[in-house]
Amino acid sequence: xxxxxxxxxxxxxxxGNPLTVKCTYSVSGxxxxxxxxxxxxxxxxxxxxxxxxxxxxxxxxxxxxxFNKSQTSFxxxxxxxxxxxxxxxxxxxxxxxxxxYKLIFGSGTRLLVRP
Amino acid sequence: xxxxxxxxKFQVLKTGQSMTLQCAQDMNHEYMSWxxxxxxxxxxxxxxxxxxxxxxxxxxxxxxxxxxxxxxxxPLRLLSAAPSQTSVYxxxxxxxxxxxxxxxxxxxxxxxxxxxTVL
Numbered sequence: 001x002x003x004x005x006x007x008x009x010x011x012x013x014x015x016g017n018p019l020t021v022k023c024t025y026s027v028s029g030x031x032x033x034x035x036x037x038x039x040x041x042x043x044x045x046x047x048x049x050x051x052x053x054x055x056x057x058x059x060x061x062x063x064x065x066x067f068n069k070s071q072t073s074f075x076x077x078x079x080x081x082x083x084x085x086x087x088x089x090x091x092x093x094x095x096x097x098x099x100x101y102k103l104i105f106g107s108g109t110r111l112l113v114r115p
Numbered sequence: 116x117x118x119x120x121x122x123x124k125f126q127v128l129k130t131g132q133s134m135t136l137q138c139a140q141d142m143n144h145e146y147m148s149w150x151x152x153x154x155x156x157x158x159x160x161x162x163x164x165x166x167x168x169x170x171x172x173x174x175x176x177x178x179x180x181x182x183x184x185x186x187x188x189x190p191l192r193l194l195s196a197a198p199s200q201t202s203v204y205x206x207x208x209x210x211x212x213x214x215x216x217x218x219x220x221x222x223x224x225x226x227x228x229x230x231x232t233v234l
Contacts, residue, residue, distance in 0.1 A: 044223070
C-alpha cells in the first residue's frame with residue numbers, strides 16, 4: 001500500500017536556527033511529493049513539490065526540501081527559522097495505485113518556533 | 116480573486132439531520148475534492164471530481180454524497196449526520212498537469228475550511 005509518514009508530531013526550534021521536518025514515503029511508481037502548510041484556522045497552502053530533476057527543491061517562504069530516493073525521504077528544511085513559520089506541515093504523495101488525481105497526506109507535524 | 120470559497124464556516128447539527136457544505140472555485144479548475152481533517156489523522160479524501168458530471172469516491176465516502184453539475188461548484192451532502200462526522204472539512208481544487216504521458220493533479224488550492232459539529 002502506498003503511504004507517507006511524518007514520524008514527529010511536533011518539532012521545536014529556536015528562531016534563527018535551522019529546521020527540519022521529516023517525511024518518508026512508500027509508493028509503487030515514481031514518487032511525486034508535496035509539502036503543504038496550514039496556519040491556524042486556515043486552509044492548507046502549497047509550499048513545494050518534487051516531480052523529477054534536482055533532488056533539492058526550493059519553495060515558498062524560504063523553504064526547501066531534499067528528495068532522497070535511497071532513503072525514501074523528502075524532508076522539509078529551512079536554514080533559519082522564523083516565529084511566523086510556526087504552523088502545521090503536511091507531506092503528501094501521489095497515489096499511483098488508485099488514481100493519478102489522488103494525494104495521500106501524512107498525519108502532519110506541528111512546528112513551533114520559539115523567540 | 117476569491118480562489119476556493121467554502122460555506123458555512125461553522126455548523127452545528129443534531130444526529131440525523133442533513134445538510135450541504137458548499138464549495139465554489141473561480142479558477143476554472145477541472146479537479147475538485149473534499150477532505151476531512153481529524154486530529155492525528157491528517158487529511159482523508161472523501162470524494163473527488165475530475166470534471167462536470169464526473170465524481171468518484173475517496174478513502175472515506177460513506178455518509179456523504181457529491182455532485183458536479185458545473186465546473187465551479189462541488190457541494191458535499193451529509194445525508195443523516197452522525198457524531199463520527201464531527202470534523203473540519205476542506206474543499207480543494209487544481210488543474211491537471213502533464214508530465215510525459217502521465218496526467219496528474221497539480222498544486223491543490225484549499226478553501227478555508229468548514230467546522231462541523233454533530234451532537
